[in-house]
Amino acid sequence: MTTVPGILSSSVAITIKPYSKSQPTTNFFTRNTLRNIRPVSRIHSLTGISSPLIPMEDGDKRGKSVEKNPEVLWRRYVDWLYQHKDLGLFLDVSRIGFTDEFFERMEPRMQKAFVAMGELEKGAIANPDERRMVGHYWLRNSKLAPNSFLRVQIDDTLDAICNFADKVLSGEIKPPLSPTGRFTQVLSVGIGGSALGPQFVAEALAPDNPPLKIRFVDNTDPAGIDHQIAQLGPELASTLVIVVSKSGGTPETRNGLLEVQKAFREAGLDFSKQGVAITQEDSLLDRTAKIEGWLARFPMFDWVGGRTSEMSAVGLLPAALQAIDVRELLAGASLMDEENRTTEVKNNPAALLALCWYWASDGVGSKDMVVLPYKDSLLLFSRYLQQLVMESIGKEFDLDGNRVNQGLTVYGNKGSTDQHAYIQQLRDGVHNFFVTFIEVLRDRPPGHDWELEPGVTCGDYLFGMLQGTRSALYANDRESITVTVEEVTPRSVGALIALYERAVGFYASLVNINAYHQPGVEAGKKAAGEVLSLQKRVLSILNEASCKEPVEPLTVEEIADRCHAVEEIEMIYKIVAHMAANDRAIITEGSCGSPRSIKVFLGECNVEGYI
Numbered sequence: 001m002t003t004v005p006g007i008l009s010s011s012v013a014i015t016i017k018p019y020s021k022s023q024p025t026t027n028f029f030t031r032n033t034l035r036n037i038r039p040v041s042r043i044h045s046l047t048g049i050s051s052p053l054i055p056m057e058d059g060d061k062r063g064k065s066v067e068k069n070p071e072v073l074w075r076r077y078v079d080w081l082y083q084h085k086d087l088g089l090f091l092d093v094s095r096i097g098f099t100d101e102f103f104e105r106m107e108p109r110m111q112k113a114f115v116a117m118g119e120l121e122k123g124a125i126a127n128p129d130e131r132r133m134v135g136h137y138w139l140r141n142s143k144l145a146p147n148s149f150l151r152v153q154i155d156d157t158l159d160a161i162c163n164f165a166d167k168v169l170s171g172e173i174k175p176p177l178s179p180t181g182r183f184t185q186v187l188s189v190g191i192g193g194s195a196l197g198p199q200f201v202a203e204a205l206a207p208d209n210p211p212l213k214i215r216f217v218d219n220t221d222p223a224g225i226d227h228q229i230a231q232l233g234p235e236l237a238s239t240l241v242i243v244v245s246k247s248g249g250t251p252e253t254r255n256g257l258l259e260v261q262k263a264f265r266e267a268g269l270d271f272s273k274q275g276v277a278i279t280q281e282d283s284l285l286d287r288t289a290k291i292e293g294w295l296a297r298f299p300m301f302d303w304v305g306g307r308t309s310e311m312s313a314v315g316l317l318p319a320a321l322q323a324i325d326v327r328e329l330l331a332g333a334s335l336m337d338e339e340n341r342t343t344e345v346k347n348n349p350a351a352l353l354a355l356c357w358y359w360a361s362d363g364v365g366s367k368d369m370v371v372l373p374y375k376d377s378l379l380l381f382s383r384y385l386q387q388l389v390m391e392s393i394g395k396e397f398d399l400d401g402n403r404v405n406q407g408l409t410v411y412g413n414k415g416s417t418d419q420h421a422y423i424q425q426l427r428d429g430v431h432n433f434f435v436t437f438i439e440v441l442r443d444r445p446p447g448h449d450w451e452l453e454p455g456v457t458c459g460d461y462l463f464g465m466l467q468g469t470r471s472a473l474y475a476n477d478r479e480s481i482t483v484t485v486e487e488v489t490p491r492s493v494g495a496l497i498a499l500y501e502r503a504v505g506f507y508a509s510l511v512n513i514n515a516y517h518q519p520g521v522e523a524g525k526k527a528a529g530e531v532l533s534l535q536k537r538v539l540s541i542l543n544e545a546s547c548k549e550p551v552e553p554l555t556v557e558e559i560a561d562r563c564h565a566v567e568e569i570e571m572i573y574k575i576v577a578h579m580a581a582n583d584r585a586i587i588t589e590g591s592c593g594s595p596r597s598i599k600v601f602l603g604e605c606n607v608e609g610y611i
């Protein structure tokens, strides 16, 4: 027996036929009939649409607890339940307390968002700061691309990815020195959007024993990199290294590459025979791969952002190498995209999501989005969404240049595990969040289930935990959304990614920000570069003093003074402490715990790089 997703009590559960593979589109309801939506022209006159944000109004939500009457709730649930028949995907927004008036007031703004999205899909410069088109939707339906050149690029790249992966899997493309004669491992080097999608998809969809097992170097943490290389051990000889960077110049990724290349050298292996680059044409990485003659290079397109790149070579190549059906992933995304093009809000799941986010967080990020997938394989969905949502929505200025400091915080791991971590606070503590439950109806592949108590399976417990948590939170006025899929398949994962990509785009329109740039990240990168350049100056000053006879130990104040960086004294102290902790040539006298008292000099003079 399967129950209608999201129903509170078993007393109102509807019994339906169990899902089976031969019946791939189990449907619980026919599509909801459309509620009458007020004509746009009339709503215009009701809403001050010229204001950057539509403020929440008293009577909308403030001071009101959510609806508790079970009969009304049941009606609300049935009335608002969205389903995608072909995808077997449901969206339940009934436990978000929005009012009809709110939807009516937002209708003109939502219609504007649909128009903006339509223009984006036609190739408008939707990322104005970077003067870029935003084309991730074309990746799963190349016919949508604004010109034939891009269409051919997309199709050719997909074919090239599939051909390359097929040849690797069949052993036609093989590593030169592997005893097995085949590639057995993938080591993906990349960060942010160049890692999070592939990590999520690998965790969600890779078979138990994939033909190539994937690992990630997604940081410039030397110990983390050593750990991955150590775990590969002799299998380094049969490891395909995919280096992923849209810009081709991200320092963490460059460092990862240099570290991996060093490991190859030390193992007597030729990196170029096992290295693949995914990057923009003619980037530093692309040129390096070309000059060094790497095994293959795949393009990343200018018009695909890192956080929306899962359906480009970034996500598709590693997926294909793990025998994940990438065409199904694309098909799921494409089907979801089609649905999200309707301008009828109630039939548009991404619009429903965006409006619920707006309602729940007052359109200013006043509440966090806690994402709780009740399926271990979807563990990384919340981490993936964290970048997709926060890097897109977290912006200082709106499109008109007003300072707005927008954002929508996303966190979460998985249910029911989190029940035993932080759900206590969600139920009883500070009310600063709304939840998104991700439910998967199919517990196990057919034929594998068993009852660990009479009439109850392990999966029934997981189901009960989800429904129980949803009910308990709601009873205490904590709102939630539930997204339900029948199974975790390439198709449903593709659909989930597409659903959230579009919801983020719509939400950005609702709050009038550019979802497709990330100026804030640049500030941190610039500051990191400045720290490294200060470190070079510190070393050069220390070198000068340490080459004297006798050696002249310097206080931190003296170093700062000689570097002409008195205002950077704290950073200079930290640089010294970090280098001393890592057995570099620096010697400190005194205790690093008392910054004023230490004296610093170099153990060696004129060390390369210190001069």
Ligand SMILES: O=P(O)(O)OC[C@H]1O[C@](O)(CO)[C@@H](O)[C@@H]1O
Binding pocket: 191, 192, 193, 194, 244, 245, 246, 247, 248, 249, 250, 253, 305, 306, 307, 391, 518, 521
């Ligand atoms: O693919 P790249 O250019 O190495 O960038 C990696 C990540 O860095 C960012 O630019 C900033 O974090 C992300 O948007 C991007 O996904």
